Amino acid sequence: MEPPVDDPTSNTMWLRERDPPNENNQEQLQSKKMRRKNEQKRTEANKDRRQILVTCNYGNGGCQHTCDDTDTGPVCGCHQKYALHSDGRTCIEKDEAAIESSEYNATSVADVDKRVKRRLLMETCAVNNGGCDRTCKDTATGVRCSCPVGFTLQPDGKTCK
Known part of the structure; x- marks a missing residue:
């Protein structure tokens, strides 16, 4: 039985049995060994390159606002009036973040009732x-006005021009 011509689990490329051993075959064997080593180096370099792609330079690291590169990968952050969502990537308004956490951690009906009354007293959309x-x-905390593209929210926080 003939040994395999190429064994992917080995660094050695085999020559067929019928090839008589000579100096030329030895050169071919050395050449194939070198090619195999070079291929392995390229494969390892490509793996490293793929790991490097997960940085803030590509798609902002998956972060909605800010991204900092660290040894363990991108770390997301948020602008001033925002808090980082539990997903570690999305930013939510701090007042909405307070509601989100209080909905899950309400300690009494009285606390919920206070929030409902305060909400009813506020101006709503x-x-x-x-x-x-x-x-x-x-x-x-109330209402937030915004304007469509091409318009600017005026200093009164309500009018668009």
């Missing part, structure tokens, strides 16, 4: 669009 000229969004 359901009443006169929250006073917003265009788009209104209810938040834990």
Whole structure:
């Protein structure tokens, strides 16, 4: 039985039995060994390159706002009025973050009742669009107005021009 011509689990390339041993065959064997080593080096370099691609330079590391490269990979952060979501990548408004955590950690009905009363006293988008000229969004602290593309929210926080 003839040994394999190429054994992928080995660093050695085999020559067929019928090839008579001579100086030329030895050169071929050495040449094939060198090619195999070079292929392994390229494969290892490509693995390293793929691991490096998961950095802040590519897609902001998957982060919504800020990204810092560390030895263990990208670490996400958020702009000032935002908090990092539990997914470690998304940023949510701090007032919404407080609601999100309190919904799951409410300690008593009285605490929930206080939040409901406070919410009812606040201006909401359901009443006169929250006073917003265009788009209104209810938040834990009141309403937030915004404008469509091409318009600018004015200093009053309600009007779009």
